[in-house]
Amino acid sequence: MKTGIIIAMVALALAVVAVPDALGKSGPDLDIRLAGSNFITSSGDDGRPTPLGQVSTSMQSGISKGSGSAIFTAQTIVEAAGPDDRCSPLLGADLSTTTVLTYKDGSILSLVTGPGSFYCTDGSVFLVDFAGTVAGGEGRFEGASGTWVGTAESQPTARVTAEVSVDLD
Numbered sequence: 001m002k003t004g005i006i007i008a009m010v011a012l013a014l015a016v017v018a019v020p021d022a023l024g025k026s027g028p029d030l031d032i033r034l035a036g037s038n039f040i041t042s043s044g045d046d047g048r049p050t051p052l053g054q055v056s057t058s059m060q061s062g063i064s065k066g067s068g069s070a071i072f073t074a075q076t077i078v079e080a081a082g083p084d085d086r087c088s089p090l091l092g093a094d095l096s097t098t099t100v101l102t103y104k105d106g107s108i109l110s111l112v113t114g115p116g117s118f119y120c121t122d123g124s125v126f127l128v129d130f131a132g133t134v135a136g137g138e139g140r141f142e143g144a145s146g147t148w149v150g151t152a153e154s155q156p157t158a159r160v161t162a163e164v165s166v167d168l169d
Contacts, residue, residue: 036062
């Protein structure tokens with residue numbers, strides 16, 4: 001009996017020492033890699049997609065890996081590309097994006113860009129640097145808030161990849 005009590009006390013002592021380290025947070029709450037497609041949805045008077053580098057709206061969709069493997073949908077509005085110190089020697093401009101991540105359990109997390117999000121382009125490849133806020137969610141993300149940062153690349157073949165880190169409050 002004494003041996004059992006001693007083992008239980010040792011186990012409890014180890015748990016008390018180990019739990020604070022396990023509860024300590026280091027790094028983002030969600031670390032997500034996205035892969036999918038990118039299509040320009042705005043069009044000119046003739047119905048053709050807006051040429052690359054001009055003001056346009058595009059849609060992105062695909063799957064994610066990490067942090068629950070959600071599917072994602074995003075709408076991005078880019079300003080007309082021009083000389084931009086953040087991109088030299090490439091052209092660049094500001095952009096805004098709203099992204100929705102939908103998880104297998106039906107939970108939803110919404111992300112929106114903030115000021116300072118931008119893209120650089122050589123006329124065909126787009127490199128994106130963005131950051132913003134968590135705009136809420138549903139299910140396990142009900143009432144979510146926080147911040148996020150990320151990078152993305154869009155190829156002329158309509159392929160898009162991104163890495164996003166989310167810090168929930």
